[in-house]
Amino acid sequence: MNKFWIILAHTYMSKVKSKSFIITTVVTLLIIIGMSNLSKVMDYFNKGEASDEIAVVDESGTLYSPLKEQVESVNEEITLTKFPGNEKAAKEAIRDGEYDGLLLIRLNSTGLPEATYQAMTIADTTTANEIKNSLQQIKTQLAATQMELSTEELAKLYEPVDFQQIALEKNAKTEEELNQARGLVYVLLFVIYFSVILYANMIAMEVATEKSSRVMEILISSVSPIKQMFAKILGIGLLSMTQMAVLLGVGYVSIKQNLDSMQGGFFSFFGFGDIPLATIVYAVVFFILGYFLYATLAAFLGSLVSRIEDIQQMITPMTMLIVAGFMIAMFGLGQPETPFITISSYIPFFAPMLMFMRVGMLSLPIWEPILAIAILIVTIILLAIFGARVYRGGVLMYGRSNSFKDIKKALQLTKNEKNKL
Known part of the structure; x- marks a missing residue:
């Protein structure tokens, strides 16, 4: 039995001291620490980085203010700025680096908002999605107003269905x-x-x-x-x-x-x-x-x-x-x-x-x-x-x-x- 323990101890000690085991463990530990501190790491790299400034051309004349309030209340890193010129001038401003994107907003034939978002690249979808979700909120409110729905009726409309599951078997989870x-x-x-x-x-x-x-x-x-x-x-x-x-x-x-x-x-x-x-x-x-x-x-x-x-x-x-x-x-x-x-x-x-x-x-x-x-x-x-x-x-x-x-x-x-x- 002594030989058994000798082989066991040798196998354990040789592996614990091996470079591959130490490197693998250290790398895995760094990954775990990095993942658990991911928010701090992202904040560190984003430190000093300016927020996205989006030029807005509001063809409706009524959507800019509520949209700006809605977007900036959700994400402080997005700034909507009303552009004084037309779409062509706004595109030139984006090419010159004055803005990160251009948002064209208007009312369609039914009086509901629609928009076009333009940027030098659309690979990063975060900003566009935030604006889209905020515009959806405004559209829902306008549609409710057109249908003369109250706030309570609108909330009831979007309230999730009450759906329960009950197991009849004894001791079922x-x-x-x-x-x-x-x-x-x-x-x-x-x-x-x-x-x-x-x-x-x-x-x-x-x-x-x-x-x-x-x-x-x-x-x-x-x-x-x-x-x-x-x-x-x-x-x-x-x-x-x-x-x-x-x-x-x-x-x-x-x-x-x-x-x-x-x-x-x-x-x-x-x-x-x-x-x-x-x-x-x-x-x-x-x-x-x-x-x-x-x-x-x-x-x-x-x-x-x-x-x-x-x-x-x-x-x-x-x-x-x-x-x-x-x-x-x-x-x-x-x-x-x-x-x-x-x-x-x-x-x-x-x-x-x-x-x-x-x-x-x-x-x-x-x-x-x-x-x-x-x-x-x-x-x-x-x-x-x-x-x-x-x-x-x-x-x-x-x-x-x-x-x-x-x-x-x-x-x-x-x-x-x-x-x-």
Whole structure:
């Protein structure tokens, strides 16, 4: 058992100290800090930048004042200025850089406003959309006046319909609970997806790297393959926990510093306060089981290649399984009760994401997630036994590997090694 812990510690420490891990972590931290401080960053770069000044030619003679008041009350960075000349002179002023845009406003045949916006470029739609929305408000008011609608009648006309959804099934989740669960499941699905795909690839790369340096020939003779394989899997697992703890910790602190208050805690602030504890527990369980499932698969696939360049080709089918599970889970967020989603949630390679999604979205009987967990555990055990046999023979194979027929060759080498012993 001492050899197991030695390999585990070596795998963990070598990866933690590696330049790639440090650079990846630092870059990700900078992205998280940048995203959580995005408003401050934008304000810094926009500091000292003049507001957009728009020349207005009002052919109606009545629309300029209410439009100016409406636009500037919504966005202080847009200034409407009544242009004293005609459209041709205004265009020349824009070309000379005196204004950022030209707005022509008029009344149509029905007495309602219409407008044309002109600028040197229309790639930035922010200003145009702000003006358009403000002009829409004025049009609505004028139309209401023409139809002799009162303010109360107009408000009633645009009032959203009162539409409620009530579940009749016992213990079914309410609409509010579903919205909260959907948000949390969506976030955690991304965490499971990116974590599994990243760290499973890292395990395959670790095995292939050691194999290419012929270190495996020494290790395999002194440590059983299953100990060696799971030492690497746990070592990378601890590495992932370390990295995620750092990223989540820095993200939490950064977000908290940029919010005026975080009443009720982090989860409550973002609308996740009423999520049942069981959902969080299932998220952790399915994440761990999903990691071990794909990590075991990645370890013995990595043992089949001798060159790092062949890693991506060998693990592509595994990556496609992860992507398929994620895409099905995204589809299932809107329809979690469909038979296809239900059946797929018991397939071990999809269960970490699909069953967790169903647990979060539906009130399932306890036997369903327990059955999925049992299937996952059995699959991991069988995959570990089979994987250990492939791993033992695979690490002794050298040369270019392009086919899964090499699995048969690896099993034969394992059998030969046992016969020698």
